[in-house]
Amino acid sequence: MSALSLTEYQPRLQPWPKDLNGLLPLNEAFVSVQGEGRFAGHPALFLRFNYCNLGCSWCDTRFTWDIDKFENGDLLSPQQITKLAVDFIKTQSKNASDMHVVLTGGEPMLHQDRLPELISNLRQAGFNFFEIETNGIILPNVPMLKSVDWWNCSPKLSNNDMPVKQNISVETLRILADTGKADFKFVVSSVQDIDEIIALYLPHIPRHLVMLMPEGFTRAKQIRQIPWVRAAAIRHGFRFSPRLHILKWGNERKR
Numbered sequence: 001m002s003a004l005s006l007t008e009y010q011p012r013l014q015p016w017p018k019d020l021n022g023l024l025p026l027n028e029a030f031v032s033v034q035g036e037g038r039f040a041g042h043p044a045l046f047l048r049f050n051y052c053n054l055g056c057s058w059c060d061t062r063f064t065w066d067i068d069k070f071e072n073g074d075l076l077s078p079q080q081i082t083k084l085a086v087d088f089i090k091t092q093s094k095n096a097s098d099m100h101v102v103l104t105g106g107e108p109m110l111h112q113d114r115l116p117e118l119i120s121n122l123r124q125a126g127f128n129f130f131e132i133e134t135n136g137i138i139l140p141n142v143p144m145l146k147s148v149d150w151w152n153c154s155p156k157l158s159n160n161d162m163p164v165k166q167n168i169s170v171e172t173l174r175i176l177a178d179t180g181k182a183d184f185k186f187v188v189s190s191v192q193d194i195d196e197i198i199a200l201y202l203p204h205i206p207r208h209l210v211m212l213m214p215e216g217f218t219r220a221k222q223i224r225q226i227p228w229v230r231a232a233a234i235r236h237g238f239r240f241s242p243r244l245h246i247l248k249w250g251n252e253r254k255r
Contacts, residue, residue, distance in 0.1 A: 009161035011055025012067040016110055024114050025050035026081060027064050027073035027106070031092050034102060035244040036213060037152050038183050039131065044100040045085060052107045054135055054167070056160035058187075060217050064106035078118035086125050096126035102133065102152075109138040116143035136176060136184070137169045145175075151182035157196050159189055159215070164200065173204045182209065185241055189215035189225070194232050211241040 016025075027048045034044045050073050052065035063071045076084070089096050101122055103115065109132070119130050129149050136153040153176050156167040176182040184205050186197055197210065212233045214225030222243060233240040 009057050011057075011065075011162075013053075013055050014051060014065050014067050014070045016051035020075060020111075020114075022114060023075040023077055024081060024111055024118065025073055026076050026084075027071060029081075029084060029088060031088070031094065031099070033244065034100060034131070036241050037185055037211060038150070039100060040242060040244055042100050043094070043098060044102045044131070045089065045127070046102045046104055047081065047085070049103070049105045049108045049111055051110050052105060053110060053137055054107065054156060054160070054162060056156060056162065058160060058215065061106065078114065078121050081118055082121040082125050085122060085127070096122075097128055099127060100129045100131055101127050102131045104133040107135055107138070108132055109134045109140065109144075112138065112141055112144045116147040119147040135167075136172050137167075139169070139172050140175060145179060149181065151176050151179065152185060153182055154185045154187070155201060157186060157188070157193050159187070159193055168200060170204050173201070177205045177209065183211055183239075184209050185211040185213055187213050187215045188229060188232070191232070194236065197238075198236070207237050208239070210238040212238050213241045213243055 027050050029045065029047050031043070031045055034040055034042045048061070048064065050064045050070075055065055062069045085101070086096065089099065108115065122130070130147065131150045131152055132148050133152045133154065136155045153173070155173065156162065158164055158167070160167065173184070184201070186193070188194060201210070212229050214222050214229045216222050216225055226242070230240045232238070
């Protein structure tokens, strides 16, 4: 847990509309490489959506959910986002079939009633592999389970200054683990974080699917953290994931 106590930290979440008339709140779209996890280094089109159901104290995308920093973005239909994606890839001289599409946020699972249609449209346009970044709180519906090719689940620890009961959904974790197409990435900053993973999460997810990632939004902090996080991963039978985008670009947007 950080120096901020649970009683001091209260995230100021931008309320999300319950009915967006079939539209999706797209904050930004950009081409880069996947920076974390199993597919680190793979070329990817990132589609970032607004709103979140947690609001971690150390979040680096507060512009998607924090009332004081919120950016409206664009409300677009799945068809409009598909056209935007195709046009964007063309300007980058890329082939859709070579790119992963990464649905991120915020918490994109807040929009799971509309995302399967978007994924279907993008598949018809030539994209063929879809990752989603999620905190593992929201239960996936059947269309989402069928549509997503890989779940990058990043369960949160108490270092986000949120109550444990808000950070974990055992049922969701088990459902994602049972898909056979999920990893569980944890941002860690101390040995206590490792202890928390073992105590709270290992009863519900297989050890070999756990990835440890160093906390920090600067290259210098990542380099300081990598040795002990890597050593901890080896010691406990976890995997280690770099955070390539931070090592290269720090906290720069659209990277």
